[in-house]
Structure formats: structure tokens, C-alpha cells
Amino acid sequence: MTATTGAKPLVNAYASGRLAKPVPWALLGATLLVSAVSFVFIWMAEPETEYNIAAAVFLGVVGYAAAIYVVSRLVEGPRPAMNRLITTLVVLTFVIALLPLISLMFTVIVNGLPRFDATFFTWSMRNVVGEGGGAIHAIIGTLLMTGTAALISIPVGLLTSIYLVEYGRGPLARAITFFVDVMTGIPSIVAGLFAYALFTLIFGPGVRLGIAGAIALAVLMVPVVVRSSEEMLRLVPNELREASYALGVPKWLTVLKIVLPTSMAGITTGVMLAVARVIGETAPLLVAAGFTTNVNWNLFDGRMQSLPVFVYSSYVSQGTNAAASLDRAWAGALTLIVIVMLLNLIGRLVARVFAPKVGR
Amino acid sequence: MTAPTDRNRPVQRLGDRVFSGSALAAGSMILGALALVAGFLVLQSVPAFTTPPDEISILGDKNLWDYAWPLIFGTIWAAILALVIAIPISIGIALFISHYAPRRLAQSLGYIVDLLAAVPSVVFGLWGGNVLAPLVQPFYVWLWESFSWIPLFAGPPSGTGRTILTAAVVLAVMVLPIITAISREVFLQTPKLHEEAALALGATRWEMIRMTVFPFGRAGIISASMLGLGRALGETMAVAMVLSATGLVTFNLISSGNPSTIAANIALSFPEAYGTNVNVLIATGLMLFAITLIVNALARIVVNRRKAFSGAN
Numbered sequence: 001m002t003a004t005t006g007a008k009p010l011v012n013a014y015a016s017g018r019l020a021k022p023v024p025w026a027l028l029g030a031t032l033l034v035s036a037v038s039f040v041f042i043w044m045a046e047p048e049t050e051y052n053i054a055a056a057v058f059l060g061v062v063g064y065a066a067a068i069y070v071v072s073r074l075v076e077g078p079r080p081a082m083n084r085l086i087t088t089l090v091v092l093t094f095v096i097a098l099l100p101l102i103s104l105m106f107t108v109i110v111n112g113l114p115r116f117d118a119t120f121f122t123w124s125m126r127n128v129v130g131e132g133g134g135a136i137h138a139i140i141g142t143l144l145m146t147g148t149a150a151l152i153s154i155p156v157g158l159l160t161s162i163y164l165v166e167y168g169r170g171p172l173a174r175a176i177t178f179f180v181d182v183m184t185g186i187p188s189i190v191a192g193l194f195a196y197a198l199f200t201l202i203f204g205p206g207v208r209l210g211i212a213g214a215i216a217l218a219v220l221m222v223p224v225v226v227r228s229s230e231e232m233l234r235l236v237p238n239e240l241r242e243a244s245y246a247l248g249v250p251k252w253l254t255v256l257k258i259v260l261p262t263s264m265a266g267i268t269t270g271v272m273l274a275v276a277r278v279i280g281e282t283a284p285l286l287v288a289a290g291f292t293t294n295v296n297w298n299l300f301d302g303r304m305q306s307l308p309v310f311v312y313s314s315y316v317s318q319g320t321n322a323a324a325s326l327d328r329a330w331a332g333a334l335t336l337i338v339i340v341m342l343l344n345l346i347g348r349l350v351a352r353v354f355a356p357k358v359g360r
Numbered sequence: 361m362t363a364p365t366d367r368n369r370p371v372q373r374l375g376d377r378v379f380s381g382s383a384l385a386a387g388s389m390i391l392g393a394l395a396l397v398a399g400f401l402v403l404q405s406v407p408a409f410t411t412p413p414d415e416i417s418i419l420g421d422k423n424l425w426d427y428a429w430p431l432i433f434g435t436i437w438a439a440i441l442a443l444v445i446a447i448p449i450s451i452g453i454a455l456f457i458s459h460y461a462p463r464r465l466a467q468s469l470g471y472i473v474d475l476l477a478a479v480p481s482v483v484f485g486l487w488g489g490n491v492l493a494p495l496v497q498p499f500y501v502w503l504w505e506s507f508s509w510i511p512l513f514a515g516p517p518s519g520t521g522r523t524i525l526t527a528a529v530v531l532a533v534m535v536l537p538i539i540t541a542i543s544r545e546v547f548l549q550t551p552k553l554h555e556e557a558a559l560a561l562g563a564t565r566w567e568m569i570r571m572t573v574f575p576f577g578r579a580g581i582i583s584a585s586m587l588g589l590g591r592a593l594g595e596t597m598a599v600a601m602v603l604s605a606t607g608l609v610t611f612n613l614i615s616s617g618n619p620s621t622i623a624a625n626i627a628l629s630f631p632e633a634y635g636t637n638v639n640v641l642i643a644t645g646l647m648l649f650a651i652t653l654i655v656n657a658l659a660r661i662v663v664n665r666r667k668a669f670s671g672a673n
């Protein structure tokens with residue numbers, strides 16, 4: 001929040017005793033340069049090692065933090081110096097958070113592209129040993145199980161949020177709100193164990209079914225849908241509801257024809273994000289649906305592979321050709337990321353394009 | 361309906377009754393589902409407690425508590441390490457987005473951090489095992505050479521880098537977006553008048569943040585960290601794929617002997633488990649469920665109390 005004026009008098013009482021604007025940048029450049037040069041010397045002393053860019057940048061930044069503090073303390077005093085140091089650290093944390101994201105995206109794309117081909121999307125792993133093979137069975141399984149989970153959890157979640165916003169008063173509504181919050185924190189593997197325990201009771205021990213995976217995902221998805229739809233329904237202005245009541249429209253029609261259409265864009269976004277969250281879940285599917293190498297279209301018969309579990313099993317049991325298996329894992333990871341990012345993107349686009357027009 | 365005494369009562373139509381009934385049913389179903397989750401887990405874990413330990417192969421020759429204790433320790437230890445790394449960084453990011461970044465950039469920067477939350481955990485595991493672990497291994501060697509007098513870095517360093525510290529770093533990256541998102545919202549709710557009053561008294565930006573933003577957002581930071589803790593406790597795949605666990609109880613961060621976590625142990629052992637072994641794993645799952653339930657409930661109580669007296673919302 002620095003307020004600058006265009007005109008600069010020769011002696012500015014407000015600018016004296018302050019560092020000029022380019023000074024921090026110059027300091028940063030200088031420390032980075034010094035650090036880079038000193039690491040060149042280290043590298044020349046031991047030419048067989050690689051030039052350590054990461055360490056050079058790291059040392060340069062740390063040097064900058066120290067330098068800006070000292071310089072600012074000398075020129076501006078201890079309080080502004082502290083301020084500058086904290087500013088440096090805050091910006092630094094953001095850069096640190098970006099590093100894993102960039103590294104992750106980069107490695108997934110680079111390692112995933114070699115097997116991101118037609119074979120990968122048309123072959124299953126049936127009778128495939130070593131190279132080749134694909135993930136069509138996993139993609140089918142993921143679509144079936146996530147779709148079923150969505151079919152279960154969207155009506156339940158939406159109706160619950162309608163209950164909480166439009167009808168719910170008193171202890172039951174408070175209990176539901178609290179337990180939905182608690183349910184958001186259920187570890188995904190516990191949801192998988194629950195689905196497994198449920199179907200063991202019906203079909204006997206050791207059973208792995210696609211529908212069990214779908215139930216586990218639904219348990220994880222419902223609270224997310226409830227939370228996001230509830231927030232969206234609360235955003236609908238009360239004037240709209242009251243106008244509808246004033247015209248004699250019953251409450252259920254008001255909800256159906258006024259409240260829901262107004263908040264539809266937000267609800268769709270929430271559902272998209274919830275699907276994006278559960279489509280990458282591995283642990284519950286590993287426990288409840290197991291893994292297989294075959295295409296399985298039937299949710300109620302036998303094990304079903306899914307994309308995250310495919311990535312996991314390709315990584316853990318690499319078989320005779322470890323490199324080929326690892327390549328498949330990366331390609332699966334790339335596919336997953338593409339799907340998740342697409343869902344996120346579509347969700348945000350829907351929110352932006354179909355948002356109710358205000359001030360009409 | 362025509363009687364004047366009835367005019368004050370709202371008209372109940374069939375549609376109304378069906379609609380509110382189904383909404384109520386859906387809401388109750390959630391409570392029922394949560395009760396079912398707890399019920400089935402308890403039911404399925406009973407055999408693990410009643411069967412004599414020497415008849416359960418997965419336990420080796422230990423009893424259930426001796427089997428579960430290193431796992432519980434590992435779960436909590438890894439989660440705490442992850443939080444120690446993640447909390448300062450998340451607060452920094454949240455401050456950067458709410459108070460430091462140019463206003464126009466702030467929202468897109470928020471999206472970028474949210475992207476981290478969208479990455480599936482199995483991809484984090486793949487990345488942590490294949491990229492991060494080899495990357496940090498030389499650093500562990502250096503830590504051991506320089507700081508082996510600290511018990512945390514007693515070493516000897518793992519040759520693969522798949523230690524509990526690496527797993528904690530991956531966990532930290534995964535909980536970052538959660539803590540950041542909540543703290544950011546809380547920081548943005550700081551009353552503008554407080555901030556401006558601090559600045560008007562001549563405070564620097566850091567002093568303004570320390571005097572107005574932090575006191576206002578303290579409860580928010582605490583509850584955000586608790587939610588992050590809940591997430592880190594229950595995270596499965598990232599730990600299962602990164603950590604090479606041996607089941608020791610140790611505070612040593614960089615050696616090749618590491619405690620496993622409950623969730624990772626279930627994921628690794630469940631596909632091959634049979635008979636009462638399954639019940640043992642479900643019993644450990646129940647313990648995990650109980651731990652996360654307590655942590656999350658505490659977090660929610662803190663959030664709700666703050667809402668109640670601050671007048672926000």
C-alpha cells in the first residue's frame with residue numbers, strides 16, 4: 001500500500017530515510033549473482049559433480065533476505081527492516097508452494113506422454129505381460145463407479161441441503177450440519193472399509209464389487225455436495241422467496257421453480273468439484289472394489305479396476321518389465337490429472353457463464 | 361379451511377408434504393449413514409478383539425495393541441510433522457494472497473493454490489516416490505553429516521530417501537491448500553477499520569498484520585490447522601507409496617527404519633488379507649476413524665464458537 005505521487009520535489013521529506021524503489025530489486029540481483037558465481041567456483045573445484053542450480057538460487061534468496069534486512073535497518077530503522085524481511089518471507093512461501101505444483105505437473109506430463117497413445121485407451125491389461133497394454137478397463141470402471149456414486153449422492157446431498165436451508169430448524173438440523181461437517185473429515189480408507197464391511201455382511205467375506213466401490217465414493221461425496229449446495233442455496237435472496245409466496249405459490253413449488261433455478265449454476269459447480277474430488281480416490285476403491293486386469297461392465301459381479309488403482313498397482317507390482325509398467329502408471333496419472341482439471345475447468349466455467357444475472 | 365381459526369395456519373398441500381418429507385428423509389439418511397459406518401466398523405472389528413492373538417497371522421506373536429501402537433504413533437507423528445511444515449507456509453501464502461499480492465492477481469493466485477488440492481493423492485504418491493525421494497536423499501546425507509548429534513537426524517540416512525520426513529513433506533503439500541483456503545477467508549474478514557486504524561497510527565504492514573489480522577484470525581488458523589491435521593491423519597496413498605516402513609517406533613527422521621501409518625498399512629496389507637486378519641485391519645481403521653472424528657469435531661467446535669461471538673456472518 002505505497003502511495004506515490006507523480007511529481008518529485010528535489011528534497012522529499014517523505015522519501016528521505018527510505019530506500020528507493022529499485023534498491024530491493026538491485027539487491028536481489030546482486031545476491032543471486034554473487035551466489036551463482038560462488039557456486040561456479042565450487043563447481044570448478046569439483047568438475048565431476050553437477051552445477052547445483054537449486055542450491056545457488058536458495059543461497060541467493062537467503063542472502064537477499066539477510067541483505068535487505070541489514071540495509072533497511074541501517075537506512076530506515078528496525079521496524080521497516082522487519083517489515084521488509086517479513087514481506088520477503090511471505091513472497092517466498094508462495095514461491096515454495098508453487099515449486100511442488102510445477103515439478104509435479106512437469107514430471108507427470110513428461111513421463112506420461114510416451115504412453116498417452118491409442119493403445120492405452122483401447123487395450124485392457126488382460127493377458128498383457130511386460131510392454132503394451134492399456135487402461136480401458138480402468139477407465140470404464142472409474143466412469144461406472146464414479147457415475148453410480150454421483151447418482152446416489154447428488155439427490156441425497158441436494159435434498160439434504162434443501163432441508164437444511166428451507167425446512168430445517170431446531171436440534172435435528174443442527175445435528176445434520178455438525179455431522180455433515182464431521183463426515184467431510186472421514187478418512188477415505190475408512191469409507192472403503194465401511195463399504196467392504198457392508199457387503200461382507202451380505203455376500204460373505206472377501207467380496208469385492210464395483211457397487212461397493214461406488215458406495216464408498218458416495219459416502220465421501222455426499223458431504224461435499226451438501227456443503228456446496230447449502231452455501232449456494234443460502235445465497236438466493238430471500239426477496240425472491242417472499243415474492244413467490246406473496247403470489248400464492250406453495251413452498252415446494254417455490255423451492256423447485258424459484259430457488260433451485262437461481263442457484264443451479266453454483267450447485268452444478270459444486271457437484272463438478274465433488275466428482276473431481278472422488279474420481280481421484282484410490283484407497284476406498286482398492287479396499288472395496290479390488291483390482292483386476294479385465295474389462296468389467298457389471299457393477300454387481302466381481303472386481304472392478306479403476307484409474308487411480310490402476311496407477312497404484314502399476315507402480316507397486318511392476319512385473320517383468322518395470323519400465324513399461326511405470327510408464328503405464330505415469331500415463332494413468334496424466335489421464336487422471338487431465339480428467340480432474342477438465343472437471344474443475346468446466347465447473348468454474350459453468351459458475352461464471354450461467355451465474356444469475358444481477359441488477360436486471 | 362374456511363373457519364377463521366384456521367386462517368393463521370399455513371396451508372399444507374400434498375406436494376409440500378412429499379417434498380419436505382423427502383428432504384427430511386435425505387437429511388436423516390446422512391445421520392443414518394454415519395451411524396452405519398461406525399456400527400459396521402465396530403461389528404467387523406469385534407473378532408479382532410475376541411480371537412486369541414496367536415490365531416491371527418498378521419499380528420505375528422504380538423497382541424492387538426502391540427500391533428496397533430506403532431501404527432498409531434506413525435500416523436500421529438507423520439501428521440504432526442506435516443503440519444509443522446505446512447502451517448507456516450500456508451499462513452504465508454494466505455497472507456500473500458489476502459494482503460500482499462496485487463488485488464487483480466489475488467484471485468488467480470488463489471486458483472493456482474486450489475489446483476494443488478485437485479491433484480489426486482495417487483499422483484502425489486507417484487511423484488513423491490519417484491521424484492521427491494531421490495531429490496532429497498543427498499540432502500538427508502548432508503543433514504546426517506552435519507547434524508547427527510540431534511536425535512531427529514541420528515541416521516544413518518536412508519539410501520532411497522523414502523523416509524518419514526519425505527512422506528511428511530508430501531503430506532504437507534497435500535494439506536497446504538486446505539489450511540491456506542480457510543486462513544485466507546478468515547484474513548479477508550478482518551475489519552477494514554481495524555487495519556486502517558493500525559496503518560493510520562504509523563504501523564508498518566507487518567505490524568498492522570500482527571496487531572489486527574492475527575488476533576482476529578487466530579481461531580480460524582487453529583481450526584484450519586485441525587482440519588489439515590484430520591486430512592493428514594487419514595491420507596493413505598501418498599504415505600503408502602512414498603514411505604518404506606518397517607514398523608519401528610522412532611523419532612529418527614532420515615533413517616531407513618520408519619513407523620508406518622494406519623491408513624497406509626491397511627492399503628498395503630488389505631489386498632492379501634484373509635480371515636481374522638481383515639478384522640484386525642478394520643479394527644485399526646476404527647481407531648483411525650475415532651482419532652479423526654475427535655480432531656475434526658474439535659476443529660468444528662472452535663470454528664462455530666468463533667462465529668458465535670465475532671459477529672462474522
